[in-house]
Amino acid sequence: LAGVELAREAEVEFLRGLKLASQHRSTTVSSVDFAGVHVTFEMCCPDAARSLLGHLSHIPRSGTAGLTAEVICAACAESLRLTIPWVWSDGQYSGEKLSSHVDPHINAVVIYERETLVTTIVLGGLAPDDFDRRDVARSILSIILEPLGLFQLHAATLGDQENCVLLANKSGSGKTSLTVAGVREGLSTVGDDFLAVNARDSLPFVYSLFSTARLHTSSYAWTGAVGQTLDVDMKYQFDLNNVRSSAVVVSQLVRAIVVPSIGDRTSLHECSWREVMQALMPSSIRVSKYPKDLIYVVERLFAGLPSFQLVVGSDVGMALQHVKKLAGVEESGT
Ligand SMILES: [Zn+2]
Numbered sequence: 001l002a003g004v005e006l007a008r009e010a011e012v013e014f015l016r017g018l019k020l021a022s023q024h025r026s027t028t029v030s031s032v033d034f035a036g037v038h039v040t041f042e043m044c045c046p047d048a049a050r051s052l053l054g055h056l057s058h059i060p061r062s063g064t065a066g067l068t069a070e071v072i073c074a075a076c077a078e079s080l081r082l083t084i085p086w087v088w089s090d091g092q093y094s095g096e097k098l099s100s101h102v103d104p105h106i107n108a109v110v111i112y113e114r115e116t117l118v119t120t121i122v123l124g125g126l127a128p129d130d131f132d133r134r135d136v137a138r139s140i141l142s143i144i145l146e147p148l149g150l151f152q153l154h155a156a157t158l159g160d161q162e163n164c165v166l167l168a169n170k171s172g173s174g175k176t177s178l179t180v181a182g183v184r185e186g187l188s189t190v191g192d193d194f195l196a197v198n199a200r201d202s203l204p205f206v207y208s209l210f211s212t213a214r215l216h217t218s219s220y221a222w223t224g225a226v227g228q229t230l231d232v233d234m235k236y237q238f239d240l241n242n243v244r245s246s247a248v249v250v251s252q253l254v255r256a257i258v259v260p261s262i263g264d265r266t267s268l269h270e271c272s273w274r275e276v277m278q279a280l281m282p283s284s285i286r287v288s289k290y291p292k293d294l295i296y297v298v299e300r301l302f303a304g305l306p307s308f309q310l311v312v313g314s315d316v317g318m319a320l321q322h323v324k325k326l327a328g329v330e331e332s333g334t
């Protein structure tokens with residue numbers, strides 16, 4: 001009983017601290033739409049805001065009600081003396097006014113306030129600059145979006161404004177290289193690495209989260225364009241809309257699934273749903289707090305689609321022809 005009392009007191013104490021902290025800092029507020037869900041970001045400082053929001057696709061507001069996400073970097077949490085009362089030592093806490101857990105991927109304390117639907121993410125060891133890392137952005141988005149039924153898939157797409165193929169395979173399979181090559185050839189995408197699916201959809205739609213892409217300088221799609229930054233995985237990070245203006249679209253309908261790999265000569269052959277799941281799932285569920293729900297949504301949306309293995313050889317143009325045909329992209333008479 002003493003433990004419960006202590007936890008309640010800590011809860012009240014922490015909320016009071018949080019309110020005090022928010023009165024004393026200059027928040028940077030920005031609104032983003034994800035798959036029709038409206039999220040208002042209240043960032044602790046301009047540096048963190050610029051770094052995190054710089055990853056996100058610039059999707060116009062659709063006016064759907066959503067939630068507020070307060071993100072506080074470690075530097076700000078420290079300067080605000082915002083200390084977390086660690087009475088819930090197992091990292092999980094569910095109280096009257098708030099519930100909380102620790103996210104192991106980014107060492108963050110996540111607090112859901114029940115009445116206001118405000119999600120507060122206090123980062124344990126990340127300075128504003130660390131928000132430049134897309135894996136950090138991805139973890140923050142998981143925390144915010146999964147309770148709303150939006151899941152992140154480790155996949156890319158290529159197609160036109162409406163239809164696409166889903167490109168799914170583990171890192172190093174040439175997904176991003178093919179996506180960048182396709183974008184350069186005039187194709188559209190919702191992203192090169194991570195995109196969103198909505199548990200409420202009945203058709204296989206995918207939604208854009210990030211407009212940034214990451215490539216090794218050894219990739220055939222690499223051309224050494226300017227204005228790019230090297231990230232922690234020694235890949236260059238850049239915006240796909242800088243490869244081709246308006247290349248990133250809000251959403252696409254998936255017409256087929258393609259599992260790309262790198263080989264000598266380009267070839268295409270059908271593959272099983274099992275092979276698709278092996279390509280798609282391990283890395284998709286890694287950051288998810290609800291992996292079973294994610295698998296269920298993916299099976300329901302995509303299991304009926306035609307699926308193929310695409311070996312991408314030195315004749316990349318032929319691989320892109322396969323992609324266009326499977327996505328139902330009309331040729332422009334050339
Ligand atoms: Zn900050």
